[in-house]
Amino acid sequence: MKKYIYLTAAILSGLTYLLSLNANPVAAQSTQTPNTGQALEIAPPVVTISANPGQTITTQISLRDVSTSKLIVTGQVNDFVAGGEDGTPKILFNDNEGENNPYSLKSWISPLPQLLLEPRQIKNLPVTIKVPSTASPGGYYAVVRFTATPPELESTGVSLSASLGALILVRVNGAVAESMEIAEFSINSRGKTGSLFERTPLEFVERIKNTGNIHDMPTGQVSITDMFGKKVATVNVNLPPRNILPQSIRKFTQPLDSSVIGNKILFGKYTAELRVVYGADKKVITSNLTFWVIPYTLIGIGIAALVIGFFTLRFLIRRYNSHIISKAHHSRRR
Numbered sequence: 001m002k003k004y005i006y007l008t009a010a011i012l013s014g015l016t017y018l019l020s021l022n023a024n025p026v027a028a029q030s031t032q033t034p035n036t037g038q039a040l041e042i043a044p045p046v047v048t049i050s051a052n053p054g055q056t057i058t059t060q061i062s063l064r065d066v067s068t069s070k071l072i073v074t075g076q077v078n079d080f081v082a083g084g085e086d087g088t089p090k091i092l093f094n095d096n097e098g099e100n101n102p103y104s105l106k107s108w109i110s111p112l113p114q115l116l117l118e119p120r121q122i123k124n125l126p127v128t129i130k131v132p133s134t135a136s137p138g139g140y141y142a143v144v145r146f147t148a149t150p151p152e153l154e155s156t157g158v159s160l161s162a163s164l165g166a167l168i169l170v171r172v173n174g175a176v177a178e179s180m181e182i183a184e185f186s187i188n189s190r191g192k193t194g195s196l197f198e199r200t201p202l203e204f205v206e207r208i209k210n211t212g213n214i215h216d217m218p219t220g221q222v223s224i225t226d227m228f229g230k231k232v233a234t235v236n237v238n239l240p241p242r243n244i245l246p247q248s249i250r251k252f253t254q255p256l257d258s259s260v261i262g263n264k265i266l267f268g269k270y271t272a273e274l275r276v277v278y279g280a281d282k283k284v285i286t287s288n289l290t291f292w293v294i295p296y297t298l299i300g301i302g303i304a305a306l307v308i309g310f311f312t313l314r315f316l317i318r319r320y321n322s323h324i325i326s327k328a329h330h331s332r333r334r
Contacts, residue, residue: 040067040071046167047127047166048171049129056131057129060126061166063122064122065117065118067119070118071150076146078106079097080092081101081245082249085249091143103245108129108140109144112127112144135172136174137172137214139246140172141169146166178279180210181209182209182286182287185272186205186289187203188205195291196292196294199266200257203255205251205252208244208249208276211247213246214246215245216244217242217278218237218277219236219241220274222272226268227270232261232264235256236254269291272288272291273288
């Protein structure tokens with residue numbers, strides 16, 4: 001059980017990063033097993049492929065032993081789906097979990113051969129994908145996980161080597177459905193959503209849902225204008241681009257603070273317009289919101305001070321007048 005928990009945590013932490021990469025990553029990813037010095041490096045961490053129904057495609061993943069000892073590398077394929085709105089994937093370890101997964105790629109990938117790597121050696125592992133002739137156009141997803149074990153520990157089953165995964169994203173060509181919608185566009189202060197705020201910093205939140213059947217990396221901007229129509233600032237959405245898997249929501253946030261507006265002090269009514277572009281045809285979706293920035297606590301204190309000052313002055317004037325009148329009466333009696 002401890003081994004399973006360790007592997008799951010290691011894989012999820014690695015894949016969370018991998019899903020944030022763009023479609024053409026070039027950097028290798030590596031893992032090192034604690035206390036043993038065993039390490040494995042793979043490249044690329046994300047493989048994107050376009051194929052036709054019935055086509056067989058072979059790609060390759062480079063594996064490198066960056067430790068000082070030999071390693072036996074074993075590969076395993078699992079499907080994955082979106083596990084949350086922050087881009088964290090959910091790996092489907094159990095075959096039963098993937099039974100109703102319409103984006104399953106696992107069964108299309110041929111069994112992976114085991115490799116023996118010498119220290120510092122690099123080998124290319126072929127990954128063969130056989131697309132069924134009946135495959136519907138759209139996206140299909142799997143992760144190829146690699147575990148490195150020293151030869152002397154292979155038969156014992158006691159090695160706790162962490163897995164390192166390469167994501168495989170396949171697009172089956174045809175009439176794919178590219179569709180996005182804005183599930184939420186809001187602004188908040190310290191996590192509290194509203195439309196009236198005292199001051200910056202504030203935070204924009206966009207939750208974008210992929211209602212199509214293919215992964216995509218929508219990008220856009222939020223433009224902020226004041227009550228006179230003057231543009232105050234612009235913030236980017238989903239840059240660098242990150243994928244949203246089909247039928248899932250991904251959440252994006254951007255600060256509205258001094259890094260965006262500089263030394264400006266916001267006061268009054270503002271309008272924010274969200275514009276997102278996605279898909280091969282550069283489709284556009286938009287949303288708007290209005291918000292106010294008014295330092296009402298400071299204004300309230302100022303008004304209270306004025307009221308107190310007014311009545312204090314009024315009291316002092318009345319007291320002074322009473323003193324003058326009283327003094328005049330005393331003068332007449334004399």
